[in-house]
Amino acid sequence: MALLEVRDLHVGIEGCEILRGLDLAVNAGEVHAIMGPNGSGKSTLSHVISGKPGYQVSAGQILFNGEDLLAMEASERATRGVFLAFQYPVEIPGATTMNFLRAALNAQRKARAQTEFSTPDFIKRVREVANSLNIPQGMLKRGLNVGFSGGEKKRNEILQMALLEPSLCILDEIDSGLDIDALRIVAGGINALRSSERAMIVISHYRRLLDYIVPDVIHVMSKGQIRKSGGKELALELEACGYAQFEDAA
Amino acid sequence: MVAVQETVERVRRIDVDQYRYGFETLIESDKAPKGLSEDTVRFISAKKNEPAWMLEWRLEAYRRWLTMTEPTWARVDYPKIDYQDIYYYAAPKPKKTLSSIDEIDPEILKTYEKLGIPLREVAILEGVEPPPGGEQTPNRKIAVDAVFDSVSVATTFQKELKAAGVIFMPISEAIREHPELVQKYLGTVVPTSDNYFATLNSAVFSDGSFVYVPPGVRCPMELSTYFRINERNTGQFERTLIIADKGSYVSYLEGCTAPQRDENQLHAAVVELVTLDDAEIKYSTVQNWYPGNSEGKGGIYNFVTKRGDCRGRNSKISWTQVETGSAITWKYPSCILRGDNSSGEFYSIAISNGFQQVDSGTKMIHLGKNTSSRIISKGIAAGKSQNTYRGLVSAHRKATGARNYTACDSLLIGDKCGAHTVPYVEAKNSSATFEHEATTSKISEDVLFYCVQRGLSEQQATGLVVNGFAKDVLQKLPMEFAVEAQKLISISLEGSVG
Numbered sequence A: 001m002a003l004l005e006v007r008d009l010h011v012g013i014e015g016c017e018i019l020r021g022l023d024l025a026v027n028a029g030e031v032h033a034i035m036g037p038n039g040s041g042k043s044t045l046s047h048v049i050s051g052k053p054g055y056q057v058s059a060g061q062i063l064f065n066g067e068d069l070l071a072m073e074a075s076e077r078a079t080r081g082v083f084l085a086f087q088y089p090v091e092i093p094g095a096t097t098m099n100f101l102r103a104a105l106n107a108q109r110k111a112r113a114q115t116e117f118s119t120p121d122f123i124k125r126v127r128e129v130a131n132s133l134n135i136p137q138g139m140l141k142r143g144l145n146v147g148f149s150g151g152e153k154k155r156n157e158i159l160q161m162a163l164l165e166p167s168l169c170i171l172d173e174i175d176s177g178l179d180i181d182a183l184r185i186v187a188g189g190i191n192a193l194r195s196s197e198r199a200m201i202v203i204s205h206y207r208r209l210l211d212y213i214v215p216d217v218i219h220v221m222s223k224g225q226i227r228k229s230g231g232k233e234l235a236l237e238l239e240a241c242g243y244a245q246f247e248d249a250a
Numbered sequence B: 001m002v003a004v005q006e007t008v009e010r011v012r013r014i015d016v017d018q019y020r021y022g023f024e025t026l027i028e029s030d031k032a033p034k035g036l037s038e039d040t041v042r043f044i045s046a047k048k049n050e051p052a053w054m055l056e057w058r059l060e061a062y063r064r065w066l067t068m069t070e071p072t073w074a075r076v077d078y079p080k081i082d083y084q085d086i087y088y089y090a091a092p093k094p095k096k097t098l099s100s101i102d103e104i105d106p107e108i109l110k111t112y113e114k115l116g117i118p119l120r121e122v123a124i125l126e127g128v129e130p131p132p133g134g135e136q137t138p139n140r141k142i143a144v145d146a147v148f149d150s151v152s153v154a155t156t157f158q159k160e161l162k163a164a165g166v167i168f169m170p171i172s173e174a175i176r177e178h179p180e181l182v183q184k185y186l187g188t189v190v191p192t193s194d195n196y197f198a199t200l201n202s203a204v205f206s207d208g209s210f211v212y213v214p215p216g217v218r219c220p221m222e223l224s225t226y227f228r229i230n231e232r233n234t235g236q237f238e239r240t241l242i243i244a245d246k247g248s249y250v251s252y253l254e255g256c257t258a259p260q261r262d263e264n265q266l267h268a269a270v271v272e273l274v275t276l277d278d279a280e281i282k283y284s285t286v287q288n289w290y291p292g293n294s295e296g297k298g299g300i301y302n303f304v305t306k307r308g309d310c311r312g313r314n315s316k317i318s319w320t321q322v323e324t325g326s327a328i329t330w331k332y333p334s335c336i337l338r339g340d341n342s343s344g345e346f347y348s349i350a351i352s353n354g355f356q357q358v359d360s361g362t363k364m365i366h367l368g369k370n371t372s373s374r375i376i377s378k379g380i381a382a383g384k385s386q387n388t389y390r391g392l393v394s395a396h397r398k399a400t401g402a403r404n405y406t407a408c409d410s411l412l413i414g415d416k417c418g419a420h421t422v423p424y425v426e427a428k429n430s431s432a433t434f435e436h437e438a439t440t441s442k443i444s445e446d447v448l449f450y451c452v453q454r455g456l457s458e459q460q461a462t463g464l465v466v467n468g469f470a471k472d473v474l475q476k477l478p479m480e481f482a483v484e485a486q487k488l489i490s491i492s493l494e495g496s497v498g
């Protein structure tokens, strides 16, 4: 059984159909890349999987570990292991990154009937991961993402992912706005979290990302559908010809 | 063994204290007849064994009140109050005695639990008393521990305060024991004629706190009504007077973060603060009176007059308030900056949810030279509530070099509530520098979803955002209060989302 299975998914927003019969199956241990031009519905897919309100699902199914994901509240999906690294992470003034992380981690652990982390253990763990991502300690004490550069915000997303240890990681345009050094750090953090129990979906419209995070499967998305799926060789095809050739492939 | 001896003594003293209530209620009836008349005022004064001057003072206020009309300028809306349909005095009856924690209303217990208040404190606050003779039951142990604790706190307080020369007692006692101080200061900050509700309070106040800090003394501890058992039933018309003599300092905490279920609808308190040369008063309030039910029925009308007078040079008064309760709040803790170089501060978090209406703010009246004031107001409106900041900053002709900084931030949760900012500024001299900033923001869907995607409930997410929003003010609260206030903020916003 696939960890995530999306079947014939049709999704609209404000009366406009964005996803038009999308199919996707991702197994634990795999890294899938979804490539597609701006506006093809990649963020929409990530939002619907993670439970953002405002979308109308008119047909189709999303199964997570065989269970109906669409029937669950967004916070329940999170506690069950669905994590979304946002394309545009929000800012929360006054709530320090440290406190936010702690609240999130404890909420998840509580929902899973696990014991909460002790303060020293938690701080130690955060410091370790923060160091590996080149996140200065001072940043953890500032309001969440407030005054962070684009790159810092993205690193902060990976920090959260590492601490929450999700089983499905969806990374929406994690490479956007990053210079090459920042991209290396972020990709390094992501690669370090690859494991046989965990699946990842990396979403991007830049092929460059695939040089740093090498996926097992590449999907090309256009106009709300997966047009083609394949191995690493698809990346080369994209490099050569761009997205245009896939638009009417389905 | 010493400890055991002490315990026994302390428990015995509680009995004595409680018995004393009996002495105070020697007059036949425990309740004044319904309604307000000169007789009501005389009744209250007699109950309190007050000297003649105090009765005169009250009567004068009462006669003045008869000539006044209720103010209507605030942005609050409520049915007309029938002042003849209110009891103005009920003996401070001890709470219904419960014999164990199990008898406390589970709803109330739940709130305590959320606030993280230890059970033994719950026992004190809810008035759990040991059953007579039932020494071996576990419940008795809780109760005795509880009582023991509060008494030990109170007695340690008293000893240390006495050594420092600080007077801290119910105002009714101060009127009898320190008439010269009370007469010198009472009504000098909020005159009996000040406003409708303050005048009413002057006529019928039942009790409150009195603090005097002698010259040069830094009060050795935060003074709080929290552990003042004898102050349980003084809520309705409370009167507080705090005097910090030259070069002294005191921090006073008002209120209690326990759930308050008062059946009195109308609350009209008066608080007067006086600082002499180089003195400082820090006054913190956490107010969480009953806000009414989810349909907007019931709840407290909180019409409060709080004012501080920086009478001396270089003196300072700082108000910090966290207002989460009451159906209607009408409250403007203010500073009269009379002394040269004096300074006033107002830090406020006002939260409204459900059908609550808040009209609150401050007045900074600059009279002396080089006076400064700072206003940080955080208004949070949720549900169908209305939240107004109303503030006045004025500089007298002679108040050269007056400075004020005001920042008013409003946060809206949902789209059925309202936040309003009404600043009044009057500078009568050209050297005054007044700065004003105001922002209004909403908790966006995106922020909520971000938090929820990390596993937080919408409730937790809202609490997190609001606490972050209010952080600058929360940090002004004394430590132990800040933690409880933070939890209180989350609790008071329950049901505001989703």
Ligand SMILES: Nc1ncnc2c1ncn2[C@@H]1O[C@H](COP(=O)(O)OP(=O)(O)O)[C@@H](O)[C@H]1O
Pocket (backbone or CB within 6 Å): A013, A014, A016, A018, A036, A037, A038, A039, A040, A041, A042, A043, A044, A045
């Ligand atoms: N709130 C919205 N209302 C209407 N259309 C929207 C809304 N959000 C996104 N869309 C449209 O949905 C399409 C897909 O958007 P999105 O999923 O963000 O694409 P991608 O992430 O692939 O760039 C776009 O055409 C976009 O304009």
Ligand SMILES: [Mg+2]
Pocket (backbone or CB within 6 Å): A042, A043, A044, A087, A172, A173
């Ligand atoms: Mg996108």
